[in-house]
Amino acid sequence: MRKVVISGVGMTKVDQHFDRGIRDLFKEAVVKALDDSGNPEISHYYVSNAYASLISDQADLGPFLLEYAGCGCTPVTQIGGACGAGGNAVLEAFEAVASGKSDIVLVGGVEKMSDIPQKQVTSVQSTCMDQEYEANYGLTLAGINAMAARSYMQQYSATREQLALFAVQMHKNAVKNPYACLPFEVTTDKVIESFPIADPLTFLDSSPACDGSAAVIMTTPEIARTLTDTVVEVAGVCQSIDNVGISERPSLVTMRSTVDAAEKAYSMAKVKPDEIGVCEIHDAFTITGFIALEDLSLVDRGKTGIAVEEGTIAKDGKIPTNPSGGLKARGQPGGATGVYQIAEITQQLRGEAGGTQVEGAKVGLTHNISGFGSGATVGILKR
Amino acid sequence: MRKVVISGVGMTKVDQHFDRGIRDLFKEAVVKALDDSGNPEISHYYVSNAYASLISDQADLGPFLLEYAGCGCTPVTQIGGACGAGGNAVLEAFEAVASGKSDIVLVGGVEKMSDIPQKQVTSVQSTCMDQEYEANYGLTLAGINAMAARSYMQQYSATREQLALFAVQMHKNAVKNPYACLPFEVTTDKVIESFPIADPLTFLDSSPACDGSAAVIMTTPEIARTLTDTVVEVAGVCQSIDNVGISERPSLVTMRSTVDAAEKAYSMAKVKPDEIGVCEIHDAFTITGFIALEDLSLVDRGKTGIAVEEGTIAKDGKIPTNPSGGLKARGQPGGATGVYQIAEITQQLRGEAGGTQVEGAKVGLTHNISGFGSGATVGILKR
Numbered sequence: 149m150r151k152v153v154i155s156g157v158g159m160t161k162v163d164q165h166f167d168r169g170i171r172d173l174f175k176e177a178v179v180k181a182l183d184d185s186g187n188p189e190i191s192h193y194y195v196s197n198a199y200a201s202l203i204s205d206q207a208d209l210g211p212f213l214l215e216y217a218g219c220g221c222t223p224v225t226q227i228g229g230a231c232g233a234g235g236n237a238v239l240e241a242f243e244a245v246a247s248g249k250s251d252i253v254l255v256g257g258v259e260k261m262s263d264i265p266q267k268q269v270t271s272v273q274s275t276c277m278d279q280e281y282e283a284n285y286g287l288t289l290a291g292i293n294a295m296a297a298r299s300y301m302q303q304y305s306a307t308r309e310q311l312a313l314f315a316v317q318m319h320k321n322a323v324k325n326p327y328a329c330l331p332f333e334v335t336t337d338k339v340i341e342s343f344p345i346a347d348p349l350t351f352l353d354s355s356p357a358c359d360g361s362a363a364v365i366m367t368t369p370e371i372a373r374t375l376t377d378t379v380v381e382v383a384g385v386c387q388s389i390d391n392v393g394i395s396e397r398p399s400l401v402t403m404r405s406t407v408d409a410a411e412k413a414y415s416m417a418k419v420k421p422d423e424i425g426v427c428e429i430h431d432a433f434t435i436t437g438f439i440a441l442e443d444l445s446l447v448d449r450g451k452t453g454i455a456v457e458e459g460t461i462a463k464d465g466k467i468p469t470n471p472s473g474g475l476k477a478r479g480q481p482g483g484a485t486g487v488y489q490i491a492e493i494t495q496q497l498r499g500e501a502g503g504t505q506v507e508g509a510k511v512g513l514t515h516n517i518s519g520f521g522s523g524a525t526v527g528i529l530k531r
Numbered sequence: 532m533r534k535v536v537i538s539g540v541g542m543t544k545v546d547q548h549f550d551r552g553i554r555d556l557f558k559e560a561v562v563k564a565l566d567d568s569g570n571p572e573i574s575h576y577y578v579s580n581a582y583a584s585l586i587s588d589q590a591d592l593g594p595f596l597l598e599y600a601g602c603g604c605t606p607v608t609q610i611g612g613a614c615g616a617g618g619n620a621v622l623e624a625f626e627a628v629a630s631g632k633s634d635i636v637l638v639g640g641v642e643k644m645s646d647i648p649q650k651q652v653t654s655v656q657s658t659c660m661d662q663e664y665e666a667n668y669g670l671t672l673a674g675i676n677a678m679a680a681r682s683y684m685q686q687y688s689a690t691r692e693q694l695a696l697f698a699v700q701m702h703k704n705a706v707k708n709p710y711a712c713l714p715f716e717v718t719t720d721k722v723i724e725s726f727p728i729a730d731p732l733t734f735l736d737s738s739p740a741c742d743g744s745a746a747v748i749m750t751t752p753e754i755a756r757t758l759t760d761t762v763v764e765v766a767g768v769c770q771s772i773d774n775v776g777i778s779e780r781p782s783l784v785t786m787r788s789t790v791d792a793a794e795k796a797y798s799m800a801k802v803k804p805d806e807i808g809v810c811e812i813h814d815a816f817t818i819t820g821f822i823a824l825e826d827l828s829l830v831d832r833g834k835t836g837i838a839v840e841e842g843t844i845a846k847d848g849k850i851p852t853n854p855s856g857g858l859k860a861r862g863q864p865g866g867a868t869g870v871y872q873i874a875e876i877t878q879q880l881r882g883e884a885g886g887t888q889v890e891g892a893k894v895g896l897t898h899n900i901s902g903f904g905s906g907a908t909v910g911i912l913k914r
Contacts, residue, residue, distance in 0.1 A: 169663060201585050201611075205666070207658035208613035211772035211788075211905035215779075221791055223770045224906075225623055226616075228584075228609040230591035240608055240623070247632030275590035280552060283588070387606045389594040396598075405594075408604055522594035523607075 149246045153379040154529070155365050155372040156185025157491035162329040162360040162479035164262040170197075170204050171216040173361035174258040178217045181254060181363035181491075186375040188365070192250045193224040196237035196257040198483035202272050203263050213258065230276035231432070232518025233257065234486020235387065235525025238364070242385045242527075245366050252371060257484030258361040269357045276519035278393040290354065290433070292520045294346035296400040297435040301348075303401060303450065306438075308348055310453030312339035314434040315352050315476055317462060322473025324503030327488075329358045329479030339434075353434040355474075360481030362488040380497045383511075384417030385527040386410075392522045403521030406443035410515075410526045414445075417511075417528035421445040424467065424528075425509035426496045428489035430517045431474045440515055441469065444526070463506055471496065471504040486516030486525060497531040532629045536762040537912070538748050538755040539568025540874035545712040545743040545862035547645040553580075553587050554599040556744035557641040561600045564637060564746035569758040571748070575633045576607040579620035579640040581866035585655050586646050596641065613659035614815070615901025616640065617869025618770065618908025621747070625768045625910075628749050635754060640867030641744040652740045659902035661776040673737065673816070675903045677729035679783040680818040684731075686784060686833065689821075691731055693836030695722035697817040698735050698859055700845060705856025707886030710871075712741045712862030722817075736817040738857075743864035745871040763880045766894075767800030767911040769793075775905040786904030789826035793898075793909045797828075800911035804828040807850065807911075808892035809879045811872035813900045814857045823898055824852065827909070846889055854879065854887040869899030869908060880914040 158180025160173050174195075182188070193214060201207040210224035227237040234257040241255040261269060270288050277283040277292075300306055313336055322328035339352040372379045388408035391397055397404075414421065424446060431437030438452040446467050447455045455461060461469035472478040472492045475485065493512035495501040514527040541563025543556050557578075565571070576597060584590040593607035610620040617640040624638040644652060653671050660666040660675075683689055696719055705711035722735040755762045771791035774780055780787075797803065807829060814820030821835040829850050830838045838844060844852035855861040855875045858868065876895035878884040897910040 197611075198590060199584065201582065201658050202590070205658045205662040207581060207585070207611065208615065208775065208901045208905050210612055210619070211901070212661065212775045214772060215774050221771050221787075223622070224772065225619055226611040228580075228590065228611050229593055232591065233609075236593075236608055239606070243632045244626070244630075247627075247630035249626045249630035249632060275584050275588045278595065279588040388604050389597060389607065391598050392591065392595045404604075518591045518594070522591050 150248060151369050152242050152245045152366050152382045153369050153372045154382060154494045155367050155375050155379055156181045157364050157494050158184055159327050159362045159488060159491050160360050161327050162358045162481050165359040166262055170200055170206065170258055170260040171213055173260065173359060174213045174256055175217040177361035177363040178256050181365050185365040188252050188375055190222055190252055190254045192244055192253045193219060193222055194227055194237040194241045194253060194255040195224060196227045196233040196483045196487060198230045198233050198259060199272050204260055229523055230518040231482050231485055232516055232523040232525060233483030235516030238486055238490055238527060239385050239387050239525055241366050242382050245368060252365065252367040254363055254365050255487055256361065256363040257487030259482035259484045260359045261357040261482060262359050276522065281393050289520065290346040290349060292394055293433040293435050294349045297348055299400045300435060300438060306453040308340060309336050310456055311353060311434040312336040313456045314437050315339045317456060318470055318474045318476035321463060321471050321504065322477030325472050325478055328473045328477055329356055330477045349433055355432050355476050355480040358479035358481045360484050362484050362491045364487055364490050378498045380494045381530045383419065383528045383530045384413040385525065386412035386416060387523065387525045389523050390521050392519065394520060401439060403439060403443055403524060405521045405524035406440060406517065409524045410444045413526040413528050419511055419528050423511050424513045425511050426468045426471060426493065426506040427513040428470055428472060428492050429515040431470065431476050432480060444515060468506040471506055489514035489516060490527060493529050497529055533631060534752050535625050535628045535749050535765045536752050536755045537765060537877045538750050538758045538762055539564045540747050540877050541567055542710050542745045542871060542874050543743050544710050545741045545864050548742040549645055553583055553589065553641055553643040554596050556643065556742060557596045557639055558600040560744035560746040561639050564748050568748040571635050571758055573605055573635055573637045575627055575636045576602060576605055577610055577620040577624045577636060577638040578607060579610045579616040579866045579870060581613045581616050581642060582655050587643055612906055613901040614865050614868055615899055615906040615908060616866030618899030621869055621873055621910060622768050622770050622908055624749050625765050628751060635748065635750040637746055637748050638870055639744065639746040640870030642865035642867045643742045644740040644865060645742050659905065664776050672903065673729040673732060675777055676816040676818050677732045680731055682783045683818060683821060689836040691723060692719050693839055694736060694817040695719040696839045697820050698722045700839060701853055701857045701859035704846060704854050704887065705860030708855050708861055711856045711860055712739055713860045732816055738815050738859050738863040741862035741864045743867050745867050745874045747870055747873050761881045763877045764913045765910065766802065766913045767796040768908065769795035769799060770906065770908045772906050773904050775902065777903060784822060786822060786826055786907060788904045788907035789823060789900065792907045793827045796909040796911050802894055802911050806894050807896045808894050809851045809854060809876065809889040810896040811853055811855060811875050812898040814853065814859050815863060827898060851889040854889055872897035872899060873910060876912050880912055
């Protein structure tokens with residue numbers, strides 16, 4: 149396997165871009181990433197997306213996006229997997245370079261959620277669940293997370309305030325992120341008192357479904373040296389899966405996919421959890437962030453509530469978590485989320501993260517899931 | 532690049548499986564392919580599908596299908612690209628083995644179209660077009676093909692009867708295919724007189740949207756020798772793209788994607804068009820079959836009508852085309868189509884194609900497109 153590095157990244161603001169289509173967003177991210185990487189010739193494009201066929205009536209995204217972005221007849225692979233599509237595409241792109249199949253690849257995630265009314269978002273997002281056995285009976289993704297929150301609170305004597313405090317921290321981080329969708333502060337009271345989504349989770353426990361596009365260019369260290377001075381190594385990236393139906397799972401406070409993918413990624417990167425200096429995790433809801441931190445072995449089981457209270461996950465804490473604001477406050481652009489995380493951690497390790505910069509971070513982690521962890525991809529990046 | 536061979540294939544009947552779900556179909560094909568290949572351990576799964584998020588409300592297919600098929604926590608990549616998804620996944624799977632990234636991969640295509648009323652199929656299939664610029668104004672995929680048919684007939688003085696005769700040949704082939712959706716014979720009169728879809732094309736010029744799943748296992752020749760006696764080499768597989776919007780194209784009687792992918796695949800496989808002994812091409816409509824044969828350099832420009840009349844594309848002709856019956860009569864199972872083609876040609880080159888067997892075929896070609904050729908993948912297989 150060859151070493152793989154990131155030679156360029158590009159992002160659009162995560163937002164509700166009512167005035168722009170899916171290809172406009174993709175083009176902006178791709179042009180920025182190419183520019184950031186000295187405009188190399190790309191040998192293969194990977195496009196990740198979750199819901200364009202449902203939302204924008206576009207099922208064949210490869211040619212559709214490449215044509216508009218001016219990428220020529222380069223081979224392109226469209227990768228799905230709901231909100232985990234970005235991570236899946238990052239894995240495929242990484243392996244393309246690592247194996248020698250391709251020399252320079254671009255992975256571009258894009259999502260356009262604002263083409264449908266907000267109230268349809270729940271139904272669109274439920275396509276990552278088991279329709280026949282669970283969603284058709286009225287269960288929603290928020291409902292699963294609410295059950296997980298109840299289960300977690302009971303099992304570990306965690307408090308409602310601790311969950312809310314996670315959201316408070318994410319919003320605080322997002323204020324400094326020019327790409328964030330919700331760059332404003334909230335209080336624990338405001339989180340708890342905002343309208344209920346699925347009790348105990350409220351509106352402000354939930355991540356907003358957003359539009360956005362992020363692109364990352366991967367290549368070998370040798371080629372990267374000819375393109376740019378500031379490369380970041382992809383030391384590990386691994387994927388695993390869990391049962392889609394939650395009725396098949398032994399517990400709601402852990403996801404086998406994350407645990408398995410993380411173990412493999414740490415081993416691949418030869419990194420221990422306590423060496424992680426910054427991470428971007430998949431906090432679709434506040435509780436999902438709790439579960440992720442523990443499944444990734446960054447926080448002890450049942451201790452995330454206390455860790456949040458003690459400032460452990462703050463930007464200057466022991467485990468700086470989601471300096472971007474995370475899904476909660478940067479926003480959740482579906483199949484682009486996993487690519488945003490890689491772009492953000494790359495900027496962190498380059499020391500180019502501006503107001504969100506975590507001082508001295510040398511090793512970073514990304515964590516992207518689909519549904520309630522049906523699939524999970526964990527990446528480890530090194531300066 | 533390592534050599535890549537196919538060590539096992541499996542297919543379900545192409546049909547309207549009203550009594551079976553998408554995961555039942557996938558499981559049948561995967562179990563058959565694994566059994567055909569001596570049940571090896573798969574290192575990576577590639578799942579191709581076009582419309583499950585629109586039709587079955589399932590967007591995250593990897594974990595969903597693998598869990599039910601009993602495939603464990605193996606990494607899985609979900610690949611889209613409308614009706615070209617199968618070809619895209621075949622390319623990705625091939626490159627995974629060729630590059631050394633994976634040793635044994637399974638590519639499984641699956642589609643379930645019968646969960647929606649037939650009259651919604653046109654709207655679902657239009658997601659492979661440019662919605663904003665063309666589909667929203669009322670253009671359909673059948674409409675594009677009808678314009679192409681008019682253009683072809685005028686440019687080359689081809690007749691309506693010649694187009695119909697292509698359908699007659701496909702139905703004749705399908706009679707011998709136990710997996711075919713429409714295994715009955717038709718006459719040119721019946722084709723021309725069946726109800727109009729988009730003039731001049733009728734119902735019997737069009738391929739039926741079907742359910743089905745096909746799986747193919749790819750590995751190296753060295754590993755394959757330990758699994759099975761009958762391997763087929765994947766000598767070449769290449770993809771290219773064209774403008775999605777037809778208003779951007781200089782001609783409707785050729786597809787740049789097919790021409791480009793075919794040139795690259797012939798060159799990669801070191802095979803000339805006149806060495807192709809059997810082919811499975813993407814005849815979504817009769818005219819699409821005409822254009823494909825010419826873009827693949829199997830028939831001279833404008834001469835397909837005469838070739839069909841002279842029996843050139845019949846099973847015992849010079850260029851045996853779609854012995855399965857093709858999309859026209861085997862049926863068109865969306866994102867599984869490109870995988871069916873590989874499975875079918877593999878059986879042909881093994882001499883195990885039963886009633887559809889083309890005598891003495893040593894080199895076979897597959898051709899899978901999305902939309903009206905927005906993307907095209909051409910594969911070349913050798914005995």
